[in-house]
Amino acid sequence: MHNKSVAELSRELESGKISSVELTREFLDRIKAEDRQYNSFITVTEDQALADAKTADEQRAAGKASVWTGVPFAHKDIFCTNGVATTCGSKMLANFVPPYDATVTANFRAAGAVCLGKTNMDEFAMGSSNESSFFGAVTNPWGLGNGEKRVPGGSSGGSAAAIAARLVPAATATDTGGSIRQPAALCGVTGLKPTYGRVSRYGMIAFASSLDQGGTMARTAEDNALMLNVMAGFDPKDSTCVDRAVPDYTATLNEPLKGLRIGLPKEYFSDQLSPAMEQQVRNAVKEYEKLGATVKEVSLPHAKLAIAAYYVIAPAEASANLSRFDGVRYGYRCDNPKDLNDLYTRTRAEGFGGEVKRRILVGTYALSAGYFDAYYLKAQKVRRLIQQDFVNAFNEVDVLMSPVTPSPAFVQGEKTSDPVTMYLEDVFTIAVNLAGVPAMSVPAGFVDGLPVGLQIIGNYFEEARLLNAAHQYQQVTDWHQKLPQ
Amino acid sequence: MTISREDIEKVAVLARIRLDEEQIPALENDLGNILSLVDQLSAADTNNVEPLAHPLDAVQRLRADEVTETNQREAFQAIAPATESGLYLVPRVIE
Numbered sequence: 001m002h003n004k005s006v007a008e009l010s011r012e013l014e015s016g017k018i019s020s021v022e023l024t025r026e027f028l029d030r031i032k033a034e035d036r037q038y039n040s041f042i043t044v045t046e047d048q049a050l051a052d053a054k055t056a057d058e059q060r061a062a063g064k065a066s067v068w069t070g071v072p073f074a075h076k077d078i079f080c081t082n083g084v085a086t087t088c089g090s091k092m093l094a095n096f097v098p099p100y101d102a103t104v105t106a107n108f109r110a111a112g113a114v115c116l117g118k119t120n121m122d123e124f125a126m127g128s129s130n131e132s133s134f135f136g137a138v139t140n141p142w143g144l145g146n147g148e149k150r151v152p153g154g155s156s157g158g159s160a161a162a163i164a165a166r167l168v169p170a171a172t173a174t175d176t177g178g179s180i181r182q183p184a185a186l187c188g189v190t191g192l193k194p195t196y197g198r199v200s201r202y203g204m205i206a207f208a209s210s211l212d213q214g215g216t217m218a219r220t221a222e223d224n225a226l227m228l229n230v231m232a233g234f235d236p237k238d239s240t241c242v243d244r245a246v247p248d249y250t251a252t253l254n255e256p257l258k259g260l261r262i263g264l265p266k267e268y269f270s271d272q273l274s275p276a277m278e279q280q281v282r283n284a285v286k287e288y289e290k291l292g293a294t295v296k297e298v299s300l301p302h303a304k305l306a307i308a309a310y311y312v313i314a315p316a317e318a319s320a321n322l323s324r325f326d327g328v329r330y331g332y333r334c335d336n337p338k339d340l341n342d343l344y345t346r347t348r349a350e351g352f353g354g355e356v357k358r359r360i361l362v363g364t365y366a367l368s369a370g371y372f373d374a375y376y377l378k379a380q381k382v383r384r385l386i387q388q389d390f391v392n393a394f395n396e397v398d399v400l401m402s403p404v405t406p407s408p409a410f411v412q413g414e415k416t417s418d419p420v421t422m423y424l425e426d427v428f429t430i431a432v433n434l435a436g437v438p439a440m441s442v443p444a445g446f447v448d449g450l451p452v453g454l455q456i457i458g459n460y461f462e463e464a465r466l467l468n469a470a471h472q473y474q475q476v477t478d479w480h481q482k483l484p485q
Numbered sequence: 486m487t488i489s490r491e492d493i494e495k496v497a498v499l500a501r502i503r504l505d506e507e508q509i510p511a512l513e514n515d516l517g518n519i520l521s522l523v524d525q526l527s528a529a530d531t532n533n534v535e536p537l538a539h540p541l542d543a544v545q546r547l548r549a550d551e552v553t554e555t556n557q558r559e560a561f562q563a564i565a566p567a568t569e570s571g572l573y574l575v576p577r578v579i580e
Contacts, residue, residue, distance in 0.1 A: 099560040196540045210539060239546055240539060308525040319500060326501070328573050333566035339576050345503035357502055361493065361512065362519050364500040375523065380536030382529050387537055420518045436540020460541070 001026055002166045003483075006071055006223040009169060013060060013070050020060070020070025024053035024114050027072045031116065031167045037144065040152075040162040042077045042135045043085050044117035052114045059112060067226055069112030074171040076159050077118035078125060079105050079214070080203035088205045089123040089133040089155075092325050092332045092351035102203025103235045104172060104214050111230045119171055120158030123353045124322065125179055125207045128425040130157025131416055132355045140187055140409050141165040142450050145485035150409040150450070153183030153425075159217050160187035164484055170218035170227055174204060176211045177310055178404075178429025181441035184217055185404035185453020188443045190470060190480055191217040192224045195461050196436035197242035199228075200235035208317035209240070211310075211433045219480055221442065221470035225249035228463060244461065252464045253471040258292030260469065263397035267303045268428050268455075272406045280445035280452040281403045284473070288401070291472055298396060300389040305382050306431035307423060312366050312379035313434070318356075319363030325351060358419060387435040394459040399469060402428055404441045404453035428455060438463050442470045443479035451479070488516045 001009065001023060012018050028046055035041055049072070056070030080086050080098035082105070087093045101109065108115065122132040129151035130138040138157040141164045143150040152161040156173035160183035163171055173180040175193035184191030192215050199214040206212060216227035229250065234243040262285065269278060285295055327333035327347030334350050337343035352360070366375035393400060406427060415422045432439045437460055444454035454473075458466045474480050493512050497504045504512070558571060567574035 095564075097564060099557065099564065197543070236548065240543060242541065242543070302529070305525060305529055308523050311519060311523050312526070323501075327566060328575055329561070330564045330566075337576050340578050341501070343576055344501040348501055349503040352502070358512070358515055358519070360500050360502065361496050362516060364496045365488070365492065365516070365520075366523075368496065368499060375526075377536055378526050378529075378531060379523075380538060381531035381534040382526055384534050384537035385529065385531070387540065418518065419515050420522050423519075423522065434540075 005220045010067050020053040020056040038161045040158040041117045072114045074168045078205045089121040091134045103200035122155035125155040127154040130154040141484035149412045153186035155179040157183045163189045173217045178426040180215045184441040186409040188451030192440045195438045199231045200238040202237040206321040208314040225467045260293040261397040262295045263298035263400045265300045268402035276447040284444040284454045298393045302385040303431045309379040309382040310430045312375045315359040315363030316366045319360045383434045390435040400457040402455045404455045408450035440466045
């Protein structure tokens with residue numbers, strides 16, 4: 001059963017071939033037996049999951065089931081779960097048990113899905129390798145067969161690794177600069193970052209509020225559509241959430257792709273990309289041509305400035321958001337503070353890890369008197385130029401396709417010595433967050449036995465078109481079905 | 486781009502993060518590298534470009550001035566490091 005998709009598991013439950021309790025037990029047993037080698041979960045909620053599964057079985061027996069009723073999944077440990085520890089991968093929140101649910105959490109609860117636990121992540125979602133988690137690095141299931149401990153990507157590395165290892169069929173994730181697409185690519189799973197504002201951020205622990213977006217991760221595009229059906233929608237509790245009708249994302253999965261206009265941004269096929277990676281991406285584009293799509297080169301002339309703009313805007317917003325962690329109301333507090341300032345400064349020095357502190361300091365610097373215009377305002381202006389590039393490209397084509405990462409999963413420890421080297425991992429993903437458009441990562445081949453992701457970028461609110469394009473590709477390829485050895 | 490030891494110490498005070506002496510050389514190096522990366526922005530021509538704060542240029546939504554939340558003080562304070570009589574405790578501020 002653990003190799004089946006959410007859609008398949010839902011049908012098995014509906015047919016009565018298996019109960020949710022049996023299914024939940026199977027996945028819990030797998031986590032128990034195998035997660036020691038991946039470390040993809042921070043918390044496993046066994047008792048709660050089995051109780052929820054029992055309730056789901058009762059609902060199904062009473063004829064009150066939806067697609068998700070009784071289907072196991074996991075939450076990235078950034079989504080607040082009432083009564084269950086929510087750590088955001090940080091010592092600062094290691095003891096934090098939220099007294100409320102995130103809207104995304106509540107939505108899955110209402111749909112009857114069974115949450116198995118909370119997945120590991122880079123601390124406060126800051127990282128591209130899942131090595132900055134207070135709860136230890138996550139190991140990519142791919143490459144492990146050769147004795148190599150490779151990163152799963154980040155920051156949603158726990159979600160991606162758990163799905164790749166078949167410990168869970170689907171998991172929530174978040175993406176501020178590539179944190180869904182990059183781990184999905186490195187672990188060979190399918191992930192979607194929706195349009196900014198499509199999914200509520202309420203109860204999703206904030207990193208950079210103008211960029212953060214909750215999204216989906218699973219093996220298939222169809223499962224991503226099923227997840228987005230639960231997650232998308234207006235929420236009055238999130239002031240930047242968009243009030244706009246939500247389509248049924250599964251309804252258009254089978255539309256033919258004939259006439260789909262694909263643009264290849266020439267800046268994303270640069271010398272940063274290894275020839276072997278480029279070959280895999282171009283092969284995927286060829287498949288789309290066979291399906292009736294047309295392809296042309298386009299340009300995103302300001303894309304090269306995306307990392308620079310991001311590393312002003314994201315740290316600036318992070319420095320403001322993370323000022324709430326002061327050792328007073330919840331979370332970590334240092335021992336024996338001698339005065340209020342000592343309480344603040346030592347709590348934050350001891351509670352935050354190195355990368356989080358670096359970003360808070362950079363952000364504080366960029367927002368400080370005398371530097372605001374030169375850094376923050378300048379970055380916001382460049383952000384508009386980057387957005388305009390996407391608007392112009394979508395006047396010519398329906399979707400953009402590119403690689404997700406310059407190279408496949410790297411070995412743990414390889415990029416931890418220099419933060420800037422790690423930042424360049426997101427060179428193809430970051431502009432999407434600055435523009436706020438939706439994008440996916442779809443498994444599209446292998447290089448040296450490691451998965452390669454194809455990035456599909458869409459215009460605002462065109463998640464259905466992306467899911468349709470990914471689903472059609474998955475009908476003629478089986479990269480997304482491959483199992484790590 | 487370099488950042489001075491004084492700048493780092495000043496920013497750490499603003500950010501309320503205590504730094505130990507031995508952390509500063511590595512931070513000078515790392516923050517200097519990050520700021521060098523960020524300096525690419527100065528080459529961009531942004532004359533007459535409006536800054537972008539929200540990707541959809543949405544503005545703050547207003548709601549009716551009604552009480553929508555119930556008082557959950559006990560639930561919220563149950564997870565606080567130190568409380569007394571419904572108050573959060575911090576070290577003495579006023580002697």
